[in-house]
Amino acid sequence: MPPEPESSARGLRRLRTYTFFTVISSGPLALLMGAMFLANSPLPYEDLPVAAGAITVSVALSTAALALHWHGQGYWKRRVLWSVALLVLVAGAAWEAQAGPIGPAWAAPASLLLTESALWARPGSRARTLGFGTLAVVAVVIVLAQTGLIAAQAVVMTIALVPTIAVGVVCQLWHFQVAQELEKARGIAGDLAVAEERLRFAAELHDVQGGNLQAITLKAQVARRLVAVDPERAEAEMRAVEDLARAALKDTREVVGGYRKVALADEIDSAARILKSAGVQATVPDAAPTLDEDTEKLLGLLVREATTNLIRHADPTAADVHIVEVDAEVTVTVTNNGAAAPTPGGNGLAMLKDRFTEAGGSVEHEHDGDRFVLKGTVPKPRAPQPPQRQAAKRVPPVRRIAAKRARR
Structure with a gap:
């Protein structure tokens, strides 16, 4: 016997939990990727704690801003957290630039900043914001690479990771929002059916x-x-x-x-x-x-x-x-x-x-x-009429x- 389908309310609760952990886990994922790139970077040992601390603080602040967005709270708090995270990220990258070209460890934290900035826009404009934001980040990285401040590997990873992580998080939130709207429409349809009856x-x-x-x-x-x-x-x-x-x-x-x-x-x-x-x-x-x-x-x-x-x-x-x-x-x-x-x-x-x-x-x-x-x-x-080859005479x-x- 096939399993009975679960109720829509229960399915929506499960989707909410799944979406929440998917969105929040983007923070630890970005932190893990940054740590892996730092571990393989030629950065001097004494500079590693500064870079790691900057990445950790930036990721933590960006993840907190995403959590506030999920709960629909902290309009200004989110912007403050985003601004501080951006400053910390830029300061950490500048610290690494003193020792040599900037590596790819900063690409994943930058994707979280792009995600949060895209969520400031209206739901219908988020895709456009993601596109323009990705182009802006890639343009800045390419310009810095021409000056020798960023390594070629960092350019490739920025182009690959920034849009991928940002689009994945925004699409998860959009998917849950669509499910909520469908559940709401289902409830309205039920109320209308009762009223019609x-x-x-x-x-x-x-x-x-x-x-x-x-x-x-x-x-x-x-x-x-x-x-x-x-x-x-x-x-x-x-x-x-x-x-x-x-x-x-x-x-x-x-x-x-x-x-x-x-x-x-x-x-x-x-x-x-x-x-x-x-x-x-x-x-x-x-x-x-x-x-x-x-x-x-x-x-x-x-x-x-x-x-x-x-x-x-x-x-x-x-x-x-x-x-x-x-x-x-x-x-x-x-x-x-x-x-x-x-x-x-x-x-x-x-x-x-x-x-x-x-x-x-x-x-x-x-x-x-x-x-x-x-x-x-x-x-x-009207009863369905078979196709006729010749026009029928008009009948009064x-x-x-x-x-x-x-x-x-």
Whole structure:
């Protein structure tokens, strides 16, 4: 069995530890390389302690500045440490120049100074700073070599070590910063996914339970009025309330599970039944067109929202559901009379409009006197067309209007 992948937080902690020790170990590495070059240099024995001390102090100060950068502290302290380290390094090299040409022992400590100076720049400018800094160091070394102050071996080692160590340390820090940004983006993506699921649940719950609860309320009112004059019919109405409650419970469970499918034909039939139970003459299409799942869901939600608002906010006697297909678009229009004066508040139509807009469609509504019209248009997905050798003749738009039936 393959090992289970470790969590991102644990991996980031390990990467942080690894990066920290990699960056800090550049100091002991530079010190070791300087000691090796000093051990093989022709410098007189009495001058070795001075050169070794200068290299040690310069490396220690540069490493301390890198540690402060890692912890995000000491803006001015880092510059002070860098300045002192540079002075000590130059003084030690000048001391060695009195006894002969300067050897390659100073190349590795110089790379730490270049690394710290590159970290002063913004993250996007560090590569450019490293390039210019390397060119400056190499130019100074070449000029000094022309005067005989620096040995040829020191020039070669400076060109090889200074950019290598500096780029390695800066790249390690950049790699860890990218990992931090990715982890942060992962957390934001998780928060957005939770927020999106909450919005989906709120929208689905509003769409599903709005009509069900309104129908249950209407049936309960009818049963209450008939209980004294017609007990049998009142009992039938209460059975209908029970059935609606079971359906509402089932829909709620499906919304929670996230697998509820909305079919346009089912929504139209459900709207016709609800309107009929409310005493509204409903004219609906005999058959709904067969569309893809997403398109049917959007149009079904529009029919459901219109039915809920019709019963809740109006006193209609007639309602009409109209479906028109024109080429690559489908339009569903719901019209009713008995509409009350428009009132502020409510978010059903706003949520519906947002959903249609995301799908490339639109939702329009018109309030004219006691007549209210809700119209939603959504494009149908295009089926892939095989390549044709000859241009097809232009076909005029096809306009199909579903046949209607009236329910009283």
